[in-house]
Amino acid sequence: MRKLLSVVLGITLATSSYANEVAFEQYIEGLKQEARTRGISEQVINQAFENVTHKPRAVTADKNQPEKKLTLDEYIPRAVPDWKVNQAKSLYEKHYQELSRIGEKYGVQPRFIVALWGVESNFGKFTGNYSVIDALSTLAFDGRREAFFRSEAMAALQILQEGHISVEDFKGSWAGAMGQCQFMPSSFLSFAADGSGDGKKDIWNTEADVFASAANYLSQSGWNDKFTWGRQVKLPKGFDTSIQGRDEAKAKYLQDWSQMGITRYDGRPLPKLDNDIKAWLIAPDDANGRVYLVYNNYNVLMKWNRSYYFALAVSHLADKIVM
Structure with missing residues (x-):
């Protein structure tokens, strides 16, 4: 049978x-x-x-597609490990002249070009x-x-x-x-x-x-090389996170966020700019996880890949390249 x-x-x-x-x-x-x-x-x-x-x-x-969602505290170290940061810095220096020429032509900081290259294909290896x-x-x-x-x-x-x-x-x-x-x-x-x-x-x-x-x-897609992508921030106790999100209606100027008690992650005040800039508050995990104020350049990265985690991996690697 x-x-x-x-x-x-x-x-x-x-x-x-x-x-x-x-x-x-x-x-x-x-x-x-x-x-x-x-x-x-x-x-x-x-x-x-x-x-x-x-x-x-x-x-x-x-x-x-992966069903288990990592937290940003788990994801960022995996997506941007030390070896990738070191390789990104080395390639940034190696190609600096060419990157600078191209970055100037298109109005994009070279470190973001290298960061995208690294996150997307491990600098062309995959x-x-x-x-x-x-x-x-x-x-x-x-x-x-x-x-x-x-x-x-x-x-x-x-x-x-x-x-x-x-x-x-x-x-x-x-x-x-x-x-x-x-x-x-x-x-x-x-x-x-x-x-x-x-x-x-x-x-x-x-x-x-x-x-x-x-x-x-x-x-x-709307990049502006006069600004960066955003920054990780710290919220005051009891902050109403319902106002987080990237809808245009939820954008506020940086100094407005500052007046609401939001600081840099290390506790220092948010930067004061001669020409204030719009920013959005995002909490991809929840209010107990990492929280960021992001600028329009971050929104541009989201057009490339509609993943908060992807855009943050690129942003963190770009920051590490010039640290």
């Missing part, structure tokens, strides 16, 4: 797998047709999808080895966020059409994030920049292009 059940189960799984394979192939035909309507050449379509493969591991990774076309086609076919991944697949084909990279070298994460700054294809088309002056936008192998692309993203 057990043997019979095993045989039946095996046949069922094989049939299901075959049906899924056929459905995926049909889905790819739909992607090809859409690409044609968007002006992608037949040559690029054929090259891109010639060996396209369904990647179940990408779907598994997308579904199995960029992913998935075929971008495989990953995006698989996740679009999965259907849970079809519109998003289908749109990104079309953007990926546009990148190939423009000749920025070959199909063979078109690699990224399981989600289709690419290169040393981990841009999604749509972000590449909007923000990738030629930092080396060679006429190419190579975020995979050319560090100057990585730096310029990151800086261009921040610049076009």
